[in-house]
Amino acid sequence: MHKLMSDDLHGLSDRQLRARRRRLAESLEHPETALPGSLVRQGRRCSSAGCRCRRGELHGPYLYLAVYVGGRSRTLYVPAALEAVVEEYVGVTERNDGARDEIARINVELLRRRALG
Numbered sequence: 001m002h003k004l005m006s007d008d009l010h011g012l013s014d015r016q017l018r019a020r021r022r023r024l025a026e027s028l029e030h031p032e033t034a035l036p037g038s039l040v041r042q043g044r045r046c047s048s049a050g051c052r053c054r055r056g057e058l059h060g061p062y063l064y065l066a067v068y069v070g071g072r073s074r075t076l077y078v079p080a081a082l083e084a085v086v087e088e089y090v091g092v093t094e095r096n097d098g099a100r101d102e103i104a105r106i107n108v109e110l111l112r113r114r115a116l117g
């Protein structure tokens with residue numbers, strides 16, 4: 001669904017806002033896959049002193065997930081066998097978070113109009 005900016009919400013009627021809010025709520029999927037973070041590919045150095053990685057030929061690149069949960073962030077290695085599923089979880093989470101954020105902005109607009117409920 002195309003994302004509206006806050007300013008665009010002002011141009012919609014209460015009814016249009018409620019319809020949009022309902023569509024956004026219906027677009028939420030698989031809450032059990034929540035995994036908020038960003039995926040980054042990085043090369044790594046190993047611990048072996050004579051290795052080519054010491055001359056800049058890094059190992060990898062490997063996939064990592066920078067995840068923020070419970071008030072703290074950490075970076076987790078994503079094994080190759082789990083790349084597809086992690087990418088799927090992160091993508092679903094981004095879409096769900098975007099939809100929830102827009103629902104919140106619609107509710108703020110409806111409250112501003114004294115039309116919440």
Ligand SMILES: [Zn+2]
Pocket residue numbers: 045046047048051052053054059
């Ligand atoms: Zn190495």
